[in-house]
Amino acid sequence: MAYTLRGRLESRVAAALAPLVIAFALALALDAWWPVELGVLMLGVGLALDAVYYRLVPYQPGWAAIPLGLLELGIVMSLARALEIEAPQAGALGFFAGSWLLAQALGHAVFPLARLSYGEDGGELGRTGPGAAAAALVVLAAAGGVAWATQPPIVRLPAGVHQGPLVLDFSQQLIGEPGAVVRGGIVVRADDVTIRNVTVIGGNHGIQVDLAEDVLIEDVNVLGAYLDGINVRRSEVTIRDCSVSMVGNEFGQGIDISFTADLEPSLVEDCFLTGGQEGIFLDSVHAMAVDNHVRRTTLRGITVTEMAMATVEGNTVEDGVGIGILCSDYSMCDIRENSISGIRPDHESSDSMREGYGIVSHYYAHTEVDDNDVSRTRHEMGAFSDAYITSH
Amino acid sequence: MARTCAIVGGGLAGLCAHATLRKGGLEPAEIAVFGTDPDPAAVWRVRSAAIRQRRMRSESEGHCAPSSFPGLAVRAAIRGRSPAPLVESLFDRYHPTVGEFLHHVDELRAETGWDESFHAARIERVRAVDGGFEVGGHGVFPHVLLAPGHPGLAWPDGLEDDPRAVHAYEPHEFADTVEIVGAGMAAATEWLNALDAGASVISVRRREPERRPLNLPRVLFSRRGLAGFHRTSSAERVAVLERFGAPSYPAGRSWDEPVEAARRAGRFQVAPELNGAPQVVCATGFEQGFGHDPLLARLVAEHDLETAGGWIVLTPDSTVGPLTDETRTLALAGVPAQWAFPAADTLMGAKYGARRFARKVAAWRTR
Numbered sequence: 001m002a003y004t005l006r007g008r009l010e011s012r013v014a015a016a017l018a019p020l021v022i023a024f025a026l027a028l029a030l031d032a033w034w035p036v037e038l039g040v041l042m043l044g045v046g047l048a049l050d051a052v053y054y055r056l057v058p059y060q061p062g063w064a065a066i067p068l069g070l071l072e073l074g075i076v077m078s079l080a081r082a083l084e085i086e087a088p089q090a091g092a093l094g095f096f097a098g099s100w101l102l103a104q105a106l107g108h109a110v111f112p113l114a115r116l117s118y119g120e121d122g123g124e125l126g127r128t129g130p131g132a133a134a135a136a137l138v139v140l141a142a143a144g145g146v147a148w149a150t151q152p153p154i155v156r157l158p159a160g161v162h163q164g165p166l167v168l169d170f171s172q173q174l175i176g177e178p179g180a181v182v183r184g185g186i187v188v189r190a191d192d193v194t195i196r197n198v199t200v201i202g203g204n205h206g207i208q209v210d211l212a213e214d215v216l217i218e219d220v221n222v223l224g225a226y227l228d229g230i231n232v233r234r235s236e237v238t239i240r241d242c243s244v245s246m247v248g249n250e251f252g253q254g255i256d257i258s259f260t261a262d263l264e265p266s267l268v269e270d271c272f273l274t275g276g277q278e279g280i281f282l283d284s285v286h287a288m289a290v291d292n293h294v295r296r297t298t299l300r301g302i303t304v305t306e307m308a309m310a311t312v313e314g315n316t317v318e319d320g321v322g323i324g325i326l327c328s329d330y331s332m333c334d335i336r337e338n339s340i341s342g343i344r345p346d347h348e349s350s351d352s353m354r355e356g357y358g359i360v361s362h363y364y365a366h367t368e369v370d371d372n373d374v375s376r377t378r379h380e381m382g383a384f385s386d387a388y389i390t391s392h
Numbered sequence: 393m394a395r396t397c398a399i400v401g402g403g404l405a406g407l408c409a410h411a412t413l414r415k416g417g418l419e420p421a422e423i424a425v426f427g428t429d430p431d432p433a434a435v436w437r438v439r440s441a442a443i444r445q446r447r448m449r450s451e452s453e454g455h456c457a458p459s460s461f462p463g464l465a466v467r468a469a470i471r472g473r474s475p476a477p478l479v480e481s482l483f484d485r486y487h488p489t490v491g492e493f494l495h496h497v498d499e500l501r502a503e504t505g506w507d508e509s510f511h512a513a514r515i516e517r518v519r520a521v522d523g524g525f526e527v528g529g530h531g532v533f534p535h536v537l538l539a540p541g542h543p544g545l546a547w548p549d550g551l552e553d554d555p556r557a558v559h560a561y562e563p564h565e566f567a568d569t570v571e572i573v574g575a576g577m578a579a580a581t582e583w584l585n586a587l588d589a590g591a592s593v594i595s596v597r598r599r600e601p602e603r604r605p606l607n608l609p610r611v612l613f614s615r616r617g618l619a620g621f622h623r624t625s626s627a628e629r630v631a632v633l634e635r636f637g638a639p640s641y642p643a644g645r646s647w648d649e650p651v652e653a654a655r656r657a658g659r660f661q662v663a664p665e666l667n668g669a670p671q672v673v674c675a676t677g678f679e680q681g682f683g684h685d686p687l688l689a690r691l692v693a694e695h696d697l698e699t700a701g702g703w704i705v706l707t708p709d710s711t712v713g714p715l716t717d718e719t720r721t722l723a724l725a726g727v728p729a730q731w732a733f734p735a736a737d738t739l740m741g742a743k744y745g746a747r748r749f750a751r752k753v754a755a756w757r758t759r
Contacts, residue, residue, distance in 0.1 A: 002614040059610040062482035112461040116412065117747045119453065119460050120740070122615040 001107075002059045007123025008050040011111065014125055014132035015103035016043045017139065023095070024143045034087035036143045038080060038095055043136070045076050062108075069100050152192055157182070165203055168193050185225070188212050188235075195220060205231035206244070213263065217242060225252060229276070232257040236264045239271060246276030247296070254294070258283035261307065268292060278303050279317070282310050295319050300326045301340070304333045304365075313337055322346040322354035324377065327387070328362040335359055336370040343377040353384055361387035368392065395424050397753055398527045400515045400687070401539030402427015403435055405726035405742035407497065408456045409537050411504045412746040415458035416754050420505035426513045426530065432456075432506065433497045435541065439561040440490050443581045443675075447487040449606065449642065452477075454488065454739045455496050458746070464488040464496060484605065517690055524720045534756065537749045538691075539725040539742070543684035546676045548573050560675035566591040567671035571663075574675035575601035576639030582675050583660070584650050592659040596666055602640035608735045612636075621734060622708045629731065630701035636734055637680065682728055706731040709748040718756070723749040 003011070016039070023039035049072060057064065073096055080087055087095075112118045115125060125132065152171040159179030166182055168174060169189045176198035185203020186195060192214045199221040200206040206222035206229045209215050213236040222229040222244045229244035229252065237257065244254040254273035257266050258281070265286040272293045273279040279294030284306040291314040294301040301317035304310040305328040312333060317324040317340045324340035327333035346354035353360050358374030359381035361367035367383070370392040374380040383389045397413055399406045402425055413423055431437070448454050452463030462470075465481035468488065480486035488496075501507070515528035524534035551557040551573075558564040560578045566589040572582050575597040586593045611617030624632060641647065654660035666672060681702025682688040688704065691697065695715060698705040706724060707713045710732040715722040723729075725745030729736035733744045 002611040002616040004614070004616045004619070007615070058616065061484050109461045113459050116415070116458055116460075116750075117744075120614050120618075120744055120747075124615065 001119055002122055003054065003057075004122035004124060005051065005054040006129070007121060007125075008054055009047060010125045010129035010132065011107055011123040012043070012046045012050055012103075013136050014111070014128065015106045016046070016099070017132055017136055018102060019095070019099040020136060020139045020143070024139060024146075027143065028146070032086070033147055034085050034092075035095060036147065037083075037085045038076070038087050038092055039099075040140065041079055041083070041085065042072070042076050042096065042099060045072055045079065049075075065104060073100075152194070157198060164200075168195075174198065188215055191215070194218070199223075200225075202226070205229070207231070209233070209235045209237055211235060212237075216240070221245075225249070227251075228253045228256045229273070230255045232260070232266065234259050234263075236260060236266055238267045238269075240267070240269045242271040244271065244273045247274055249276050250298075252276045253281040254279045254297075256281040256283070257285050257287055260285045260287070261309075273297075279320075281305075282308050284308055285310065287311075288313070290314055292316070297321065300324070301343075302326070303328070304331050305329045307331060308333075310334070311336075315339070318342050320344070322349065322356070323360050324358045324374070326360045326362060327365040327367040328360075329365060330363070331365045333361075333365065333367045334370075335367060335372060337372065339373045339375075340377060341373075341375040345378060353382070355379060357382050359389070360384065361389045363387055366390070395422055395531065396534055396757075397423045398525070398530075398533040398536045399423065399425045399509075399539060400518060400527065400536065401425075401541055401726065402429060402510060403432055403539065403541045403726070404456055404497070404739065405539035405541065405745070406537075407432035407500065407504075407506065408458075408739070408742040409539060409725055409746035409749060410506055410509060411456055411500055412458040412743065412750045413753065414504045416750045417757075418753070420508035423509040424511055424527075424530065424533065425506065425509045426511050426515045426527065428512065428514055430507060430510050430512065432501060433494055437494065438563075442561050442563050443578050444585045445490050445581060447489055448493055449487065449577055450739055451484055451606075452481040452486050452488070455493070456500050456739060456742070457496070458743070458750075464492060467496070468492060516687055518687065518722075519691075520695060520715050520720075520722070525715075525722060534719065535721040535723075535749070535753050537721075537723045537725055537745070538687070538728070539745070540685050540687055540728065542678035542727055542737070543681075544679045545674075546679045547674055548676055551672060551674055554672065556670060557672040557674055560673050564673065565589070566673075567669070568592065569594070569669045570671045570673055571596050571666055571669040572673045572675055573597070573666070574639060574677070575599070575641075576675065576677060577641045578677065579639065579675035580641040580647055582673050584647070586673070587650055587654050587659065593654065593661075594667065594669060595660070595662045596664070596672075597639075597662065598664055599638070602638060603643040604640050605642050606735070607640065607738055608636050612734055613740050618708070618733065622732075626700045626705070630703070633701070633703065633730055633734055678727070685728065688728055700731070703731045704728060708732055709752070710736075710745040711748070711752065716752070721749065721752040721756070723752070725749065 020039045023035035026035040027033050154173045157176040157180040159177050161181045164182045164184030166186045171192040173194040175196050181199045183201045186207045188209040194216040196218045202224045204226050206225035209232045211234050215237040217239045220242045246252050254276050261284050267288050269290045274295045277299040279297050280289050280302045282304045285308045288311045294317045297320040300323040301320045302325045308331040312335045315338045319342040324343045340358040343356050345356040356378035358377045361383040363385040365387040367389045399409050452465035453460045455464050465477040465486045468477040477486050519526045524532045525536045526532050545559045560582050566586045569592045570586050571594045573596045682704050710723050710729045712722040727737040729745045733741045735741045
């Protein structure tokens with residue numbers, strides 16, 4: 001077909017109507033907004049490309065829909081990733097494929113049946129075209145309205161000291177204004193909670209997350225906790241851009257995530273952890289520890305243990321005692337591109353693993369290592385008690 | 393039931409218009425079709441048989457049904473239980489056989505109640521009157537579509553009465569040596585027919601034909617190309633139509649290989665002039681211009697309609713502007729409608745005129 005520009009745009013919008021409605025319904029059913037975000041992204045990419053196609057493709061034979069569809073798929077998926085749209089890959093591909101097939105069926109069969117001159121009008125839909133655009137806007141407005149209305153409430157924490165512990169037992173965003181401090185800790189007991197821009201001082205745990213999913217902890221400072229800086233149990237969290245000081249704490253961990261193996265993976269990223277027994281402790285979890293900086297721990301820098309599956313990548317571990325990174329107890333670890341330095345022998349221990357190792361694989365653990373840099377440490381790596389290390 | 397529409401011309405363009413009006417909700421009794429043969433493919437059937445045409449130049453959408461979907465490729469795929477026609481159609485390589493096309497015409501004729509609307513009459517005069525148009529003594533109709541078809545076969549100067557000459561669109565066999573005049577689709581088909589029959593062929597032509605899949609570039613079948621075409625001045629449009637009237641036929645090995653093989657064997661040559669062969673096949677198409685059609689020539693003369701070159705000046709929706717308003721419509725379809733749609737002599741062109749005519753009628757009915 002030789003589309004006009006208006007024909008391309010009208011056909012595109014009309015074909016997107018049903019997918020947008022389905023995306024809206026899916027979003028409500030799944031309580032997740034990725035279908036709507038993906039639908040809007042697909043429509044936006046399609047409309048932008050239509051302007052390009054119009055100039056480059058004066059006549060579009062039927063077969064061209066396939067390579068053009070693949071091109072759009074590639075762009076949509078790349079943008080979805082760049083924009084951090086949290087769509088499962090299979091779901092996103094299925095949604096795109098279904099929408100594409102529907103568009104083909106509409107363009108080749110339904111539109112020509114509904115409007116006899118569809119082909120010779122270059123894909124234009126007459127009065128239906130603006131109507132379809134208006135309907136699409138209504139769907140998007142409705143989706144946006146519901147999304148806005150169902151967003152967790154934002155609780156702004158003013159500058160100053162607030163006595164804790166704060167217990168967050170419903171979905172919300174706790175946003176601290178500059179200078180906001182919570183003394184005595186924060187406890188999260190609800191799904192879909194965000195904590196951002198807050199300094200937490202003291203508390204049994206600085207931040208404690210229990211039985212909660214979809215929790216985001218971002219731009220927080222934690223210091224002076226009695227046990228762990230951030231303690232996560234049976235929960236799914238993303239912890240990003242945090243600072244946890246455990247200096248002077250003999251037994252606590254900077255971040256302890258445990259018993260989440262049956263949940264979505266958790267992520268610890270770009271955090272600065274100082275002191276304590278261990279910087280990051282991952283026990284029976286699926287998790288990633290990426291680009292963190294761990295210093296001056298007294299037992300291990302980063303620990304993955306008890307049948308955990310974890311990626312430990314791009315971290316800096318330095319000036320600790322005994323072990324830099326440990327993978328233990330039937331865990332499977334992918335340890336790559338970390339920088340480990342200055343791990344000193346633990347002279348108070350008779351355990352041979354603690355003679356100053358950069359990386360240790362222990363007790364049936366399977367550790368894959370690649371491109372780690374270990375320096376100023378007595379042993380680069382070692383495997384103990386039927387564990388093994390695979391090097392790429 | 394009042395007859396609101398008249399279709400003057402009982403050929404394929406008339407069938408397209410009838411089917412489109414029926415799709416728009418008109419009953420057969422509301423439509424009067426005037427023609428000389430109740431079979432809408434009667435003339436076309438003879439001509440395609442004369443040139444031994446096996447496949448259509450048009451593609452899946454080259455049919456007479458009001459909607460482009462389902463096209464002939466879909467129908468063939470369903471009938472043959474094979475996806476091959478659909479795949480070929482994706483690549484614009486599906487050309488229905490003449491048999492498939494004629495079968496479709498027969499089906500559509502039955503489905504739409506064509507025979508109920510058909511009146512055997514040769515219309516020689518259409519005249520604007522109060523409330524519509526008086527159609528050759530058969531009554532006054534508010535909406536009339538003229539689809540008279542090609543006015544007649546075109547003969548090269550001096551050959552019309554030459555006993556050696558036969559027109560490609562008339563039944564004929566081939567002599568041992570045959571001169572084929574012309575360079576379009578019919579001529580190319582006749583080269584292959586004559587070679588198949590064992591004849592030696594001299595292609596008489598003064599210029600090389602263009603090679604393109606359809607009669608016109610594809611963009612000119614849609615608004616994308618038509619918008620620019622409709623913006624042209626009168627003189628420019630005449631030039632465009634004359635340029636696109638030059639002969640062409642599709643590219644492809646099925647056309648080139650037999651000719652090349654015959655050329656190597658000394659059985660095919662090109663010549664600028666006739667040179668005394670025992671048989672001359674005139675693949676020179678049809679007479680061009682409204683002046684060759686008595687009905688149209690009289691219409692123009694009686695209503696002082698604007699013309700340019702051999703064409704009646706039409707609005708982009710294929711109507712005769714001075715004779716069309718909210719209460720009545722005079723439209724053209726088929727070859728005389730090229731002023732509105734340069735490929736009007738194709739099936740797509742017939743539907744272009746039919747759809748716009750039906751839109752006018754629908755607007756009138758709902759007013």
